[in-house]
Amino acid sequence: MGFKKKNVIIAVIIGGVVMILPIFFRDSRYYMNILNFSGIFIVLTYSLNLIHGYLGLISIGHAGFFAIGAYVTAGLTMGTTLNFFPSLLIASTAAALAGILLGFPATRIGGHYFVLITLGFGEIVRLIILNWKEVTNGTNGLNNIPPPSFGSWVFASRFSYYYLVLFFILVTMLLTLSLRRSKYGRSMLSLKTGELAATAMGVNPLTTKLINFGMAGLFAGLAGGLYASYIGSISPEAFSVDLSVEVLVMTLVGGSGTLLGPIIGTTFLMVLKEWLRFLREYYMILYGAGIVFVMIFMPYGIMGLAKRISSQLKS
Amino acid sequence: MIQEIVAGFSMGCIYALAGFGFVLVYNAVGAVNFAHGELVMFGGYFGYAFSTHLGMPLWLAFVVTLLAMAILGILFNQVAYLPIRSRPVSTVIIASIGMSILLRNSALAIWGPDPLKLNSFLGDSVIKIGAAVISRHQLLIFAVTAFVFTGQSLFFSRTAIGRKLQATAQDQEAAKLMGIKVTRMINLTFVLAAFLAVIAGFLVAPLWFLDPEVGLAIIVKAFIAIIIGGFGSIPGLVVGGIFLGLTEVLVASHLTSEYKDVISFFILITVLMAMPQGFFGEKIAEKV
Numbered sequence: 001m002g003f004k005k006k007n008v009i010i011a012v013i014i015g016g017v018v019m020i021l022p023i024f025f026r027d028s029r030y031y032m033n034i035l036n037f038s039g040i041f042i043v044l045t046y047s048l049n050l051i052h053g054y055l056g057l058i059s060i061g062h063a064g065f066f067a068i069g070a071y072v073t074a075g076l077t078m079g080t081t082l083n084f085f086p087s088l089l090i091a092s093t094a095a096a097l098a099g100i101l102l103g104f105p106a107t108r109i110g111g112h113y114f115v116l117i118t119l120g121f122g123e124i125v126r127l128i129i130l131n132w133k134e135v136t137n138g139t140n141g142l143n144n145i146p147p148p149s150f151g152s153w154v155f156a157s158r159f160s161y162y163y164l165v166l167f168f169i170l171v172t173m174l175l176t177l178s179l180r181r182s183k184y185g186r187s188m189l190s191l192k193t194g195e196l197a198a199t200a201m202g203v204n205p206l207t208t209k210l211i212n213f214g215m216a217g218l219f220a221g222l223a224g225g226l227y228a229s230y231i232g233s234i235s236p237e238a239f240s241v242d243l244s245v246e247v248l249v250m251t252l253v254g255g256s257g258t259l260l261g262p263i264i265g266t267t268f269l270m271v272l273k274e275w276l277r278f279l280r281e282y283y284m285i286l287y288g289a290g291i292v293f294v295m296i297f298m299p300y301g302i303m304g305l306a307k308r309i310s311s312q313l314k315s
Numbered sequence: 316m317i318q319e320i321v322a323g324f325s326m327g328c329i330y331a332l333a334g335f336g337f338v339l340v341y342n343a344v345g346a347v348n349f350a351h352g353e354l355v356m357f358g359g360y361f362g363y364a365f366s367t368h369l370g371m372p373l374w375l376a377f378v379v380t381l382l383a384m385a386i387l388g389i390l391f392n393q394v395a396y397l398p399i400r401s402r403p404v405s406t407v408i409i410a411s412i413g414m415s416i417l418l419r420n421s422a423l424a425i426w427g428p429d430p431l432k433l434n435s436f437l438g439d440s441v442i443k444i445g446a447a448v449i450s451r452h453q454l455l456i457f458a459v460t461a462f463v464f465t466g467q468s469l470f471f472s473r474t475a476i477g478r479k480l481q482a483t484a485q486d487q488e489a490a491k492l493m494g495i496k497v498t499r500m501i502n503l504t505f506v507l508a509a510f511l512a513v514i515a516g517f518l519v520a521p522l523w524f525l526d527p528e529v530g531l532a533i534i535v536k537a538f539i540a541i542i543i544g545g546f547g548s549i550p551g552l553v554v555g556g557i558f559l560g561l562t563e564v565l566v567a568s569h570l571t572s573e574y575k576d577v578i579s580f581f582i583l584i585t586v587l588m589a590m591p592q593g594f595f596g597e598k599i600a601e602k603v
Binding site: 052056058060104105108109111112113115116117119120121123124127128131241245248252281282284285287288289290291292294295296299 | 347349394395398399402404405406408409410412413414415416417418419420421423424531535538542546573574576577580581583584587588591
């Protein structure tokens with residue numbers, strides 16, 4: 001499979017825009033904040049995009065992986081002499097291991113049973129963080145987490161952090177793309193369409209699902225580590241079911257299983273949230289109604305809608 | 316000890332009642348309604364609004380709440396289930412998660428974040444048996460649970476409307492051919508689920524107080540009860556609920572109170588992995 005010329009041109013244009021975008025907002029802490037949070041959440045959404053888009057499973061426990069990434073990164077950079085990057089690597093590996101652990105039940109049960117398992121997983125992680133006060137400092141959380149540094153270079157400003165996050169978005173995208181084009185990516189999609197048929201054709205559901213969950217855990221752990229060192233203090237309430245649901249909605253609104261869906265869905269919802277901030281608690285009511293609306297009228301998200309419109313224009 | 320067991324037993328009955336509306340919808344139309352906890356919460360909140368804001372006596376507030384929730388149940392079905400009933404299960408699940416966010420935040424906008432107390436039908440009075448102090452409200456919970464679960468088996472096996480509902484649940488096509496109005500039956504299912512939510516809401520609100528998060532808290536416990544008992548099984552639901560209620564109380568008083576919920580979730584995951592059919596789960600095999 002080669003790259004189409006048109007796609008390469010589009011990628012170059014988008015890449016250029018993304019590279020120079022923060023220069024316009026450099027002086028605005030507010031806009032840089034939105035951009036950076038969107039970036040971190042894009043990495044997290046790529047994680048759920050793997051599980052939902054490639055295996056068709058729903059997770060409402062993603063805050064669990066995110067929390068593991070955040071707390072391990074924070075703990076290692078604060079409590080040991082380790083630098084940011086090795087800490088982030090260890091934290092992501094820990095989250096990947098948790099992912100593999102959650103992958104085992106996924107080989108046996110699906111549908112709403114699996115949703116309940118992920119709910120249980122997310123809540124267990126949150127409750128442990130909340131109650132294991134000696135390590136996690138309980139409700140007070142961890143404060144003064146140092147910003148990432150690389151040698152003598154410190155990512156202290158929001159502007160420099162943007163490029164750090166952008167780097168990790170690119171890594172996640174490339175990993176997703178190469179998975180999509182590999183044997184395992186195709187195996188996952190075939191399991192999603194028909195598990196029995198795929199197994200009969202020689203797809204090993206166990207390895208395939210474990211790879212998927214390991215990668216999903218890795219991405220979410222990365223996002224968690226980036227989050228912790230960006231905002232500087234973390235506490236258990238940030239990692240509730242609400243966060244997991246938010247990530248699920250971002251995945252679906254963008255278009256699950258597509259390469260650009262996570263970016264579009266996450267950015268769209270982050271900007272919408274800021275734009276409608278004046279609505280305060282009514283925003284969440286609209287948000288709930290919006291989810292129902294999307295499920296009824298555009299189940300394949302913005303990417304699905306775009307595809308439908310473009311194919312109608314062609315015909 | 317007796318006091319602990321009574322407390323665990325009554326909590327378990329509430330989990331079973333809260334889970335019943337969920338199981339009813341699941342058995343009837345195969346829909347997994349993640350917003351059922353919010354319906355239980357709204358049952359409690361409506362009771363509070365009618366009895367406190369409008370000054371109705373509690374029994375009248377209960378009747379009016381039943382009516383209000385029947386309307387909410389039908390609306391729920393028309394908006395978030397009927398339009399997508401032929402879509403994949405995940406679509407229905409996510410739409411119900413959307414409804415739960417909508418309802419939870421509506422409650423937050425209407426009643427605010429502070430906990431509110433709904434009075435019990437029997438007040439706060441207690442009776443003493445030896446050294447154990449048991450509240451009359453707990454006895455009411457036992458009575459209502461016994462009534463609801465025997466009542467439902469008579470309703471579904473002996474009444475015409477109950478049989479029509481069962482026929483619809485078993486095979487919608489065939490039911491339609493027999494002249495049963497399927498859409499009406501689905502509406503009715505959601506109304507019955509809303510009624511059960513009101514009962515659960517009126518019983519749990521005096522114990523846990525009402526706040527916008529209580530719906531999520533109660534439905535999560537109900538899920539664990541449902542899984543322990545076996546998804547879709549009604550006797551299993553009661554056994555699972557009581558098992559969970561007793562485990563919680565005994566773990567909290569003898570082992571650890573901080574990690575009691577962690578243990579409940581471990582039970583959920585262990586049961587799902589080791590025996591996904593639960594204790595009474597033969598019915599799932601038919602469903603799949």
